[in-house]
Amino acid sequence: MPSEETKILLRESEIPQRWYNINSDLPAPLAPPIHPGTGKPLGPEDLAPLFPMELIKQEVSMEPYVEIPDDIMRIYKLWRPSPLYRAHRLEKHLGTPARIYYKNESFSPPGSHKPNTAVAQAYYNKQEGVRRIATETGAGQWGSALSFGCCLFGLECTVYMVKVSYEQKPYRRVLMETWGATVHPSPTTLTKAGQSILEKTPDSPGSLGIAISEAVEDAATHDDTKYSLGSVLNHVLLHQTIVGQEAKAQLKLVDEEPDVIVGCVGGGSNFAGLAFPFVKDKISGKEIDIVACEPESCPTLTRGLYKYDFGDTAQLTPLVKMYTLGHTFVPAPIHAGGLRYHGDAPQLCLLVNQKVIEARAYHQLTTFEAALTFTRIEGFLPAPETAHCIRAGIDEALKCKDTGEEKCILIGYSGHGFFDLGAYERYLADDLVDYEYPQEKIEAALKDLPEIQEPV
Amino acid sequence: MPSEETKILLRESEIPQRWYNINSDLPAPLAPPIHPGTGKPLGPEDLAPLFPMELIKQEVSMEPYVEIPDDIMRIYKLWRPSPLYRAHRLEKHLGTPARIYYKNESFSPPGSHKPNTAVAQAYYNKQEGVRRIATETGAGQWGSALSFGCCLFGLECTVYMVKVSYEQKPYRRVLMETWGATVHPSPTTLTKAGQSILEKTPDSPGSLGIAISEAVEDAATHDDTKYSLGSVLNHVLLHQTIVGQEAKAQLKLVDEEPDVIVGCVGGGSNFAGLAFPFVKDKISGKEIDIVACEPESCPTLTRGLYKYDFGDTAQLTPLVKMYTLGHTFVPAPIHAGGLRYHGDAPQLCLLVNQKVIEARAYHQLTTFEAALTFTRIEGFLPAPETAHCIRAGIDEALKCKDTGEEKCILIGYSGHGFFDLGAYERYLADDLVDYEYPQEKIEAALKDLPEIQEPV
Numbered sequence: 001m002p003s004e005e006t007k008i009l010l011r012e013s014e015i016p017q018r019w020y021n022i023n024s025d026l027p028a029p030l031a032p033p034i035h036p037g038t039g040k041p042l043g044p045e046d047l048a049p050l051f052p053m054e055l056i057k058q059e060v061s062m063e064p065y066v067e068i069p070d071d072i073m074r075i076y077k078l079w080r081p082s083p084l085y086r087a088h089r090l091e092k093h094l095g096t097p098a099r100i101y102y103k104n105e106s107f108s109p110p111g112s113h114k115p116n117t118a119v120a121q122a123y124y125n126k127q128e129g130v131r132r133i134a135t136e137t138g139a140g141q142w143g144s145a146l147s148f149g150c151c152l153f154g155l156e157c158t159v160y161m162v163k164v165s166y167e168q169k170p171y172r173r174v175l176m177e178t179w180g181a182t183v184h185p186s187p188t189t190l191t192k193a194g195q196s197i198l199e200k201t202p203d204s205p206g207s208l209g210i211a212i213s214e215a216v217e218d219a220a221t222h223d224d225t226k227y228s229l230g231s232v233l234n235h236v237l238l239h240q241t242i243v244g245q246e247a248k249a250q251l252k253l254v255d256e257e258p259d260v261i262v263g264c265v266g267g268g269s270n271f272a273g274l275a276f277p278f279v280k281d282k283i284s285g286k287e288i289d290i291v292a293c294e295p296e297s298c299p300t301l302t303r304g305l306y307k308y309d310f311g312d313t314a315q316l317t318p319l320v321k322m323y324t325l326g327h328t329f330v331p332a333p334i335h336a337g338g339l340r341y342h343g344d345a346p347q348l349c350l351l352v353n354q355k356v357i358e359a360r361a362y363h364q365l366t367t368f369e370a371a372l373t374f375t376r377i378e379g380f381l382p383a384p385e386t387a388h389c390i391r392a393g394i395d396e397a398l399k400c401k402d403t404g405e406e407k408c409i410l411i412g413y414s415g416h417g418f419f420d421l422g423a424y425e426r427y428l429a430d431d432l433v434d435y436e437y438p439q440e441k442i443e444a445a446l447k448d449l450p451e452i453q454e455p456v
Numbered sequence: 457m458p459s460e461e462t463k464i465l466l467r468e469s470e471i472p473q474r475w476y477n478i479n480s481d482l483p484a485p486l487a488p489p490i491h492p493g494t495g496k497p498l499g500p501e502d503l504a505p506l507f508p509m510e511l512i513k514q515e516v517s518m519e520p521y522v523e524i525p526d527d528i529m530r531i532y533k534l535w536r537p538s539p540l541y542r543a544h545r546l547e548k549h550l551g552t553p554a555r556i557y558y559k560n561e562s563f564s565p566p567g568s569h570k571p572n573t574a575v576a577q578a579y580y581n582k583q584e585g586v587r588r589i590a591t592e593t594g595a596g597q598w599g600s601a602l603s604f605g606c607c608l609f610g611l612e613c614t615v616y617m618v619k620v621s622y623e624q625k626p627y628r629r630v631l632m633e634t635w636g637a638t639v640h641p642s643p644t645t646l647t648k649a650g651q652s653i654l655e656k657t658p659d660s661p662g663s664l665g666i667a668i669s670e671a672v673e674d675a676a677t678h679d680d681t682k683y684s685l686g687s688v689l690n691h692v693l694l695h696q697t698i699v700g701q702e703a704k705a706q707l708k709l710v711d712e713e714p715d716v717i718v719g720c721v722g723g724g725s726n727f728a729g730l731a732f733p734f735v736k737d738k739i740s741g742k743e744i745d746i747v748a749c750e751p752e753s754c755p756t757l758t759r760g761l762y763k764y765d766f767g768d769t770a771q772l773t774p775l776v777k778m779y780t781l782g783h784t785f786v787p788a789p790i791h792a793g794g795l796r797y798h799g800d801a802p803q804l805c806l807l808v809n810q811k812v813i814e815a816r817a818y819h820q821l822t823t824f825e826a827a828l829t830f831t832r833i834e835g836f837l838p839a840p841e842t843a844h845c846i847r848a849g850i851d852e853a854l855k856c857k858d859t860g861e862e863k864c865i866l867i868g869y870s871g872h873g874f875f876d877l878g879a880y881e882r883y884l885a886d887d888l889v890d891y892e893y894p895q896e897k898i899e900a901a902l903k904d905l906p907e908i909q910e911p912v
Contacts, residue, residue: 005468006533012461074544077462078835088530089608107563109835111874151832152545171877178831178880375634376607379534379565418567418874421627424634 006088008101008250010081016245017068019238022276022347024064025283027354030234030346031321031454034308041455042318049220050227052128055121058235066238068120075119075152079108080242084250085378085413091397093377098400099256100393102411103247103274104380110175112383112415113270114145114230117239121228122149131224132156136186136211139165139337140172141383141415142230147181158225160186160214163206165337172419186211193217193314208341209313209327216316231267232311232320232345240273247410248277256408258288262392263412264385265292265301265359266338268345274412276347279356289396292352292359293388295367297332297435298340300325301352301359303442308452309343319452322349326445332435334364335423336384342445360392363434367391368427371417383415384423462544464557464706466537472701473524475694478732478803480520481739483810486690486802487777487910490764497911498774505676506683508584511577514691522694524576531575531608535564536698540706541834541869547853549833554856555712556849558867559703559730560836566631568839568871569726570601570686573695577684578605587680588612592642592667595621595793596628597839597871598686603637614681616642616670619662621793628875642667649673649770664797665769665783672772687723688767688776688801696729703866704733712864714744718848719868720841721748721757721815722794724801730868732803735812745852748808748815749844751823753788753891754796756781757808757815759898764908765799775908778805782901788891790820791879792840798901816848819890823847824883827873839871840879 023030032041047056058066068076087100105113125133133150136159137143143159150157159181166173166185173183186206187194193213197204204210219227229236251257261278263271275290282288294301301323309324311317324343331340351357364384371387373394374380382390393411400407417424426432479486488497503512514522524532543556561569581589589606592615593599599615606613615637622629622641629639642662643650649669653660660666675683685692707713717734719727731746738744750757757779765780767773780799787796799805807813820840827843829850830836838846849867856863873880882888 006530007468009465009467011465012463074462075835078541085534109837148835152835170881171874174877174881174884175837175874177884178828178837178877180832372634376636379531379604379608381565381631381634418627418631421630421634425626425630428630428633 005086007083007085008253009083010246010249012077012081014249015073015076015081016242016249018065019068020241020245020277020280021061021064021066021238022279023062023234025280026347026350027283027356028350030350034319034452036310036315036318039452050216052124052130052226054124054127055235058238059233069123072120072123076242081246082107084247087378090374090377094394094397094401096397096401097404097406098397098409099406100397100409100411101251102413103243104413105243106380106413106416110141110144110148111418112141112145113240113243113273114142115148116242116273117230117236117269118145118149119152120239122146122153122155125226126153126155130155130226132158132222133226133228134158134160134215134218135228135230136160136208136215138162138208138340140169140176140419141338143181143183144172144175145230146228147176147179150181151179157181158218159183160188160211162186162208162211163204169419186214188214191217207313212312213314213316231269232343234347236269237272237276237345237347240269241276243273244275244277247274258410259407260289260291260396261410262291262293262389262396264339264388264414265294265344265348266385267341268348270412270414272345272348275357279351282356290357291392292348292357293392294359294361295334295336295339295388296361296363297334297437298325299361299437300342300344302361305446305449306349306353307449308454309449311343319450320346321454322346323352324449325442326448328448329445332437334435335420336367336388338385339388362388362391364432365434368432370394372427381417382413383417384420386414461542463539463541464709465539466702466705468533468537470705471529471532471537472698472705474521475524476697476701476733476736477517477520477522477694478735479518479690481736482803482806483739483812484806486806490775490908492766492771492774506672508580508586508682510580510583511691514694515689525579528576528579532698537702538563540703543834546830546833550850550853550857552853552857553860553862554853554865555862556853556865556867557707558869559699560869561699562836562869562872566597566600566604567874568597568601569696569699569729570598571604572698572729573686573692573725574601574605575608576695578602578609578611581682582609582611586611586682588614588678589682589684590614590616590671590674591684591686592616592664592671594618594664594796596625596632596875597794599637599639600628600631601686602684603632603635606637607635613637614674615639616644616667618642618664618667619660625875642670644670647673663769668768669770669772687725688799690803692725693728693732693801693803696725697732699729700731700733703730707866714866715863716745716747716852717866718747718749718845718852720795720844720870721750721800721804722841723797724804726868726870728801728804731813735807738812746813747848748804748813749848750815750817751790751792751795751844752817752819753790753893754781755817755893756798756800758817761902761905762805762809763905764910765905767799775906776802777910778802779808780905781898782904784904785901788893790891791876792823792844794841795844818844818847821888821890824888826850828883837873838869839873840876842870
């Protein structure tokens with residue numbers, strides 16, 4: 001019987017004990033990452049300066065499950081199992097026969113799903129004697145999560161924060177500092193990458209690409225320091241699968257199986273965390289629409305090419321096969337700062353390419369409209385990123401109203417919007433716009449894609 | 457056995473079905489409120505222009521319990537039952553034999569305990585055909601909660617926000633607007649009270665006292681509009697007792713009874729909500745230290761007089777018997793904006809006067825020190841108000857470390873600090889100070905207290 005309750009809760013003892021590794025179930029093999037210098041497939045030794053060995057093993061593991069260590073589980077329990085909500089009020093408001101559920105990851109201390117991997121990454125670094133972790137952050141969600149994770153394991157954390165965000169979002173910075181992190185506005189004079197940018201452009205506002213280069217260089221040039229990434233990589237997506245496994249157990253408690261799953265996609269870790277445990281079922285034959293929601297102004301999955309590309313603007317990272325808008329792509333200044341990456345996680349891209357996962361793009365205004373409806377009906381204020389799949393969920397529920405179908409819709413509620421009220425203010429003041437991304441501009445950026453022969 | 461789990465959860469079906477009314481158990485009768493014009497005890501008819509009749513009944517009820525209507529319960533379930541946390545990591549960090557629990561009210565959509573009464577007040581107003589509710593807010597926590605409550609019941613909400621806060625805390629304002637409220641910087645030209653202030657002081661930064669006068673006038677002069685208060689009154693404290701009743705049930709689940717309960721006090725509703733269900737036990741003979749924590753710079757309970765006084769600066773509200781620093785008291789600009797009221801709830805004051813509840817005052821810096829420890833050890837970022845009882849809880853745990861006592865300590869975690877990062881920034885930058893409140897200044901403010909003969 002579908003839930004009459006508002007929140008479907010698991011006990012702490014019911015938290016899944018293992019992460020689910022989609023590598024073991026992918027319908028086609030993942031193309032290997034390529035070394036940017038040699039043009040050859042990357043080996044573990046190439047990653048060793050940047051990541052602890054256990055994470056490198058997870059990155060390439062084909063085992064279907066990875067046990068979650070007790071020390072990580074203890075910290076997960078600060079907010080896990082996260083509640084699965086039945087959106088009774090929203091259903092009634094829409095007049096839909098659909099049943100809408102949302103998996104609420106906003107109650108973690110940093111306010112999003114990000115700490116599911118930040119805590120795990122901090123743990124494995126601590127285990128292998130690392131003293132400090134360097135990372136980049138754009139809008140600040142990932143930097144906050146890693147600061148939190150490092151703080152709880154007694155690691156130092158250095159965050160290269162895109163300068164324009166550093167200046168515009170001081171409270172995000174302060175949150176990281178409250179957890180003890182050191183936050184630098186990037187580009188800095190602390191790295192060669194930063195110095196070379198500042199020599200050419202002293203007033204550079206920074207970019208995620210530059211910040212990645214700085215954090216990678218910091219880690220590569222300090223023996224006691226490693227690097228950490230908040231999305232895209234296999235091990236990051238792996239850690240997030242706790243979300244979907246919990247959601248599945250929660251739905252089972254109320255005799256439900258999802259007909260539609262919607263989640264927002266920046267680099268792909270939030271979406272994969274919710275969706276991958278259900279992708280396994282879909283590959284085994286279950287009928288589920290699994291929909292990745294991205295911004296029209298950064299339409300990686302819907303209008304990008306499925307090709308090898310660099311992860312960063314400066315072409316320092318390995319090349320991976322993914323949908324990409326080109327590493328020179330410059331996103332429009334939408335408020336869903338976490339959804340502005342030119343590429344996406346290779347595992348997710350393969351599943352989109354194999355048509356297991358469908359991708360849809362949404363304009364900014366319609367996502368804020370959905371967010372406002374959600375806030376005024378369900379009460380909770382979503383992040384602008386989350387608003388993308390709320391839009392998709394509402395649209396699906398309205399389709400059911402037309403067709404009379406009683407579908408079960410699962411929304412990935414990835415984070416709260418308490419740090420995004422500047423965006424809501426502009427939306428309420430009718431001061432937000434949509435950004436039509438011209439096809440010519442995308443094609444121009446895609447011209448710069450490197451020509452890589454996929455290894456057999 | 458004390459909890460090995462991190463969160464002690466109740467099911468939604470285990471939410472207490474009734475609010476607890478301390479009036480039925482007070483060790484002495486409550487002195488009646490006095491009409492500011494007639495000098496006589498207030499009757500229900502005096503309150504009728506401001507409050508719906510059901511709330512007026514609750515204000516004077518002597519029944520031990522009041523049933524919670526289903527429509528309120530359905531909305532409570534968005535965040536209730538709230539989790540009771542065992543602070544395993546903090547205990548270990550402090551090296552204390554004490555067991556520390558905190559009741560976490562920060563997961564409500566507005567982020568604090570305030571909606572427990574905001575939702576109830578909105579409901580009763582809606583029931584009685586009210587179209588709009590007017591209220592005041594200082595730092596914005598109460599205005600946010602009432603905006604949320606009104607939004608979910610389809611009521612209009614007008615918030616008079618102290619002008620200096622309106623300008624300094626734009627995101628709090630936007631949060632209210634996102635829930636559909638209209639927010640005015642007070643003093644406004646919309647009320648006579650506001651006009652008269654602006655005539656004398658065009659640049660007035662406003663004050664809570666002025667904002668109260670404006671909201672009361674707005675309600676009194678519009679037939680379809682009522683007024684709402686976020687603390688102090690009996691019915692407000694009543695609605696908050698859901699918190700303590702839940703905490704009691706949760707502690708029982710792990711075979712615990714609190715030896716010490718600590719909560720922060722502004723007007724008293726947060727503290728009363730947690731403590732009153734346990735006060736009942738204490739009056740029946742249980743040994744519990746129940747400690748109300750307030751700022752040294754607004755030491756109402758610790759250095760005020762227990763006398764009749766006005767609730768507002770303009771002397772428009774009824775007179776109530778309470779601990780007061782005088783209605784002309786001007787608080788120092790500490791960051792715990794919710795703890796700067798010159799008086800306190802009459803029910804709470806009576807219990808302090810009867811020595812059932814103990815009061816302690818804390819300086820700002822030591823509360824932020826405790827908050828920083830808490831954030832870095834337990835992970836969650838508390839509001840500066842909440843930091844006051846975290847300080848008290850840590851102090852109690854450290855006392856146990858000295859004495860070896862294995863006490864059970866219960867902390868009221870009233871709200872998160874995501875809107876207070878400006879204060880954390882200043883604390884981290886060593887830019888916060890303590891405010892010694894000179895005894896002469898308190899005595900001067902107390903000289904203005906009206907002389908009221910307590911009715912027999």
